[in-house]
Amino acid sequence: MTSTSEAPSRRASRPRTPAGKTGMWLDERFKAAGATRKYLNKVFPDHWSFMMGEIALYSFIILILTGTYLSFFFDASMGDIRYNGSYVPLQGVEMSRAYASTLNISFDVRGGLVIRQIHHWAALLFVAAMLIHMLRIFFTGAFRKPRELNWLIGLSLLVLGVLEGFVGYSLPDDLLSGTGFRIADAIILSIPVIGTWTAFMVFGGPFPGTLIIGRLYIVHVLLIPGILVALIAVHLAIMIRQKHTDFPGPGKSETTVVGHRFYPKFSAQATGFFFIVFGLLCALGGLAQINPIWLFGPYNPAQVSSGSQPDWYMGLLDGSTRLFPSWEIRLWGHTVPALFWPTVVLPTILIGLAAAYPFIEARLTKDRARHNLLQRPRDVPVRTALGAMACTFLAVLFISGGNDLIAKAFDISLNAMTWGGRIATLVLPPLAYVIVYRLCLGLQRHDREVLEHGVETGIIKRLPTGEFIEVHQPLGPVDEHGHGMLTYAAAAVPKRMNRLGRGRLAHVRGFFYPVKEKPEIAERLAALEDSEHAELESPEREAELTD
């Protein structure tokens, strides 16, 4: 892409500024001026919902930074040690070195606790941001051709992220996570045919053995993060290659992206956003206690504390395990425990459905076109209602994961909570489907009504006949009956008077309300705007935009 030129003139005009010289020095070696400019000029669209993936990416970076710090102090060993650190209540207690070194990070490393807590909060946010990002992709149809593979990569990232989080919070070898890992052992044991052998492979013998923390550690700091880094790189590379999707609206089209260029504006904002995410996680890590392992005590297979709760992303598996009935299959001298269905089969089905969804939808709708413009959820009622159904199902499981705490807080019978959850998993999702489907249709109709009749102005007029009517502001030209002639363009329809004319927010100043310019500046701006329009309409608009 570099411009060709004659050698002599090139020589005559060597750059004189230090920056120019550096640039020339680099380009003479790498010939990257054209490619670099292409990326600097890459256009990113602007919508709040596109920032969920960013939050996930930034949390991951924060996880690597804080995790590296923690690895300097953590000792992933199950060897016994008698604690004699600063935390007096546990002094003299026998514990594993993993637990003792986590106590040391919390009490005997200056500032260690805040980093540990930032790391834990970042992990919670990482998974949450990925999930919300995925919901955004799902409900707006961003997974459609050509982005099906990136949907699959994203789904793998989510699953690996959950696994990484679970392995990570099991490392301190405290009572809470140890109990969680005992359940993990039971889950592996429950797999037909290979379960027992797999569990013995994982733990190097019967639970808990002396190896598992060391194995989990290398999985947590090398194996899964390595895969995550690789998949994130591919995920972003595909996103850059295919370019960002965008919502339909004025100026938007299937063949273009509208927004800010990467440099300088998007990069400044994205960097700023990274620091804000980092800063809020630091504040959380300082102010909100998370996983206070010194209160749980070291792991002991004979103990458990009531109200044990895993990290939030394990909640729905916990819930499914609590709700699933006690159906154990015993046939021909073999056992398939009840645990197998809610913890192995159910997640496999859920992940499988999510992975297959883009292909199922494309097949059923016979839609083979490329899509760069997103859909509003209301315009695809079936998909939106299916999504709502899935969310409701998962929400019931998630709530059931804490049904003992809810039962205690609201003084409800625990057994009633369990039965309520069992019934709700079956009844609520179809109900959610019906309700959301109707909601979508209602919203669609309302959009069309506003397009036809205009926005309610709140002005009541009395006609000569005595009839009262509300004056409606048409959104565009009207036909002889006074009906709007605009058709629905799959974009948001303004429904209040003060939303009119805000189709392109980029032109309007102010965070929450449009800023009113001072008269002399407004005049000047209007003049600029006019001249700009005149130029934009000229065929050679590229180079002449500014004077």
Place this chain on the structure above:
Amino acid sequence: MSSTGPDVPSEDELREMSTEQAMLTGAATDGVYAVHRRDRFPVPGTKAEKRSERGVAALFTIAALAGVAFIVVFVAAPWTWKPPGNSQIFRFYTPLLGTLLGIMLVGLGAGAILWAKWLMPEEEFVQERHDEPQPGEGADQVMTGATLVAGYRDTGLPRRSLLVRTLVLAGGALATVPLVALIGGLIKAPGKTLFHTLWSPQPAKYPNGIPVVYSSGRRVSPNDLQAGGLATVFPGVPGGVKDASSPTLLIRLRPGQGKDVEARNGQANWGWGDFVAYSKICTHAGCPASLYEQQTTRLLCPCHQSQFEVLRDAKPVFGPATRSLPKLKLDVEVVDGVQYFVAPQDYQEPIGPGFWERG
């Protein structure tokens, strides 16, 4: 829009242009066009502009000050844990560090975003996606396909089936060997491990049965427990207190309840007086089922709320558990005139969660 950008001006032409023009020309070369571009402050030096600049600068200053404060607090503030009764000021250390880090980073981040929003020129650019079928794309596909196919033919694989077959074998070996090596190293035969616990009799060492001990190692005597009480007990053998499959609940029923205990065939006399002992490991997922309700004689596992009825052979009466808690046979030996519990035999079925070979 066309697939190729406009003709690139010559280097000399570009040098004649202003920086802005050259930038826009470069963008156009890449298929990126400005539809809206305007300085935030077309009238330079207005109060509004200065205010915006000061606002951003103030945020950066706050970030810098918070950074300094962080270092001061990190170095100087008391931070080591002290038991209650001493100054508890160390409790503010972590919140203070987090808050100051937060202020520093949010200050920096908010400053950067407002800088972009308030001071950098307003802009809206349009970039061509170039992802609709392009002229020349079909040709590319044909040529690339032909290259791949021709290369494949050059290898001779389509004709040389012997080569293909042996290569598949070698590839299979390549894929299998590391797997076998890894799994072979990791594999541990379960054998009958899951069918035994440390309660297995050792007649040579413990002729009356394995001693029943507390986690401290002290032996359990029937007089230790009050009616309705319970204790977690362990086999009094080396490693018994830490073993994950041996924890056992020793329950002293209230007077008279002992007669009501249901038992499976042949297990009726496995208790001792009002005492019964069941495995503490839940038969559902292996958590210790440790919440005992005296009134209802139910044991509750706090992990998934399986409930076991102690008077009915610790049968699961609610929740996901399917099997009764295994019962441990109790006996008593007398040492120096004091009665102590012993377990004359191991559990007669595997304890804890189910598995394939359990039967």
